[in-house]
Amino acid sequence: MNSSLLSGLNPEQRQAITLPHQSALILAGAGSGKTRVLTTRIAYLISNGAVSPHGILAVTFTNKAAKEMVTRLTAMLPINTRGMWIGTFHGLCNRMLRAHFREANLPQAFQILDSGDQLSAIKRLMKAMNVDGEKFPPREMQSFISSSKEQGLRANEVEAYDPYTRRKVEVFAEYDTQCQREGVVDFSELLLRCYELLSRNAAIREHYQERFKHILVDEFQDTNKLQYQWLRLLAGKNNSLFAVGDDDQSIYAFRGANVGNMQELTRDFHVQNVIKLEQNYRSHGNILDAANALISNNRNRLGKNLWTSENGGELLRVYEAATDVDEAAFIVDEIRQLKSEGINLKEIALLYRSNAQSRVLEHALVSAGLSYRVYGGLRFFERQEIKHTLAYLRLMQNTDDDNALLRIINFPTRGIGARSIEQLQEAAKQNNTVLFDTAARAGGKISAFVALIESLRDATRELPLPEIIDHVLEHSGLTAHYQNETGVKKREAEERLENMNELVNAATLFVHENEDDSLTSFLTHASLEAGEHQAGDQDDALHLMTVHSAKGLEFHTVFITGLEDGLFPHQNSQREDGGLDEERRLMYVAITRARRRLYLSFAQSRMLHGQVSYGMVSSFLRELPDGLLHWITPRVTAQNSYTLSPALSHQGRGGAASEAYVYSPLSPERERGGGEGAARQSPWRIGQRVFHQKFGEGVIVGVESSGADARVQVNFKRAGSKWLALEYAKLTAV
């Protein structure tokens, strides 16, 4: 049994999997078989009789990762994973809180606020408290509350030495009171409340400590302070905490992840030896060498060098485009070529730093007829029509849920205007009750709404879940509302109706897959697993996504696009402490996604925030060893680039400060790019120095040609930026 589990593993993997009952930190590099080690260890422990499935707690960050773990485990062991505690931090905390709702001081059917719900709850509260939304942006308030909780701090524990922070703390405190009154918890509350439950209630804590002999954590570098505290509490003094992570892939510090947890773990749990998994099974040598060279520029690493037994493979292909459009065109050409060589589209990924960059790429792909999938869009359970439907269901179940009530009291519109709602809120505040109870005592349209909710609840009491939803859709007026849409909104409404129908399907599926098929359980599922819920995994389509969402994935070919300073590394990162290092880790993650071929591209100019901006090649590209790169376009060097003063290169509104920009000139041998049509052969290229009778000396920074009306944008030393029609302007190249 054991021998088959352990076959094909390298010594370090084997060592990690078979460690005795002790805490351990596994430093697992990209592509080193991290998930395999984690799941195999669980299988090993169980099959060995060291622990029963009952005694395992395995934690991940995403539902996807949790699902993957369960799938692999069932393939290895003939066990029922249902009773096992494998899930996300939030999912597991939810499970514990449901089991001990009384001790946690929560209603049995407490509901979970997602980020959107939380934001509207905060806005509502701020209005009621008369907090100036200008001085205290609700989003900032939201992140203040969440990050405080993720530090393990309640409002009364947050240090506030200035009136501004004190006000924020007041809102924080009041917000928690409001949530408690309404019987809802937000994401970070799930964790904090569970942590408090365990730390305050010795009986419960000891019960779980007794039970979970082995705790395993995936992507440990992404844990925040509270998550680590929670793990420590559960592990107690005697249990084993087996953490797998990679400090070089820590890319979520911006949302509170604390890589320092890795060092703290080794201290707190007296980890004897950190096991390093350094053999990479994913990428060819040159790709790995590039990744290693790049990441070696980071300070404060735990230290680890990935190696592979594969040969060097291809060089990394570097392309300098004139514009973002040109970059996209190049990528399309290359993809066509790859396709003709038999590479499946789904084996190719286009990565970018920020979502806005997908647009140009998508446009080029559509024109080329290449199918693609963009990741990270609006999630299924976050769609407006779905949220509305869920709000009816929530309110039916828990009339204390003011958030839900406010969302639907006038949707579909039933003549309850803003004024009436305001009055209702005031009355509720006076009576110190939730909105629903006050509404029940009102008259007219408002009490009709109350009657509607009650009749929905009564009529569906005995129905199975999918039929409950179906009934609500029909009788709330939602279906009718979207059916009645006409004109430009017709298409959109049809899609929404489809989604509502899909919600019924999702409920049907949920009932089949879950023992607990109650409405509460389904609503929890909806909040906690907002869900990929995207069909088409089997389709052969390109993957378009941010570098962040690419973590954990791998592809035959990867295009890393937009490698320009200011974009990647991102401008805003340079303000933050350690920001550049995190960007570099992000680049490291991007590079290590590629198995066989890697493209690195950048553009001299791109459309950003509605105006053309000019960037220079990313410093990260310059950190890669020359010998690993194959420049498709002539190599950029420091000597042949121009520097423009900020005053000349910027003409945006608002007078925001801008950096100096460097342009690398296009050389004549360049095979591709240089814009469209006329610009390709003409001397009017970006970077060309020109002279104009009236404006004097300048540099071409933009070229636009549609047939005869070719125009160039020139930054003149004296006169600033001008668009000139080539037909009329007397320009001379210098």
Next chain:
DNA sequence: CGCACGTGGTTTTTT
């Protein structure tokens, strides 16, 4: 009440 228009902001994201 609901639409039309103006304004401001715009890194990354899971739960």
Next chain:
DNA sequence: ACCACGTGCG
């Protein structure tokens, strides 16, 4: 360029 949000009018 694009989207989300707020204000003012019919």
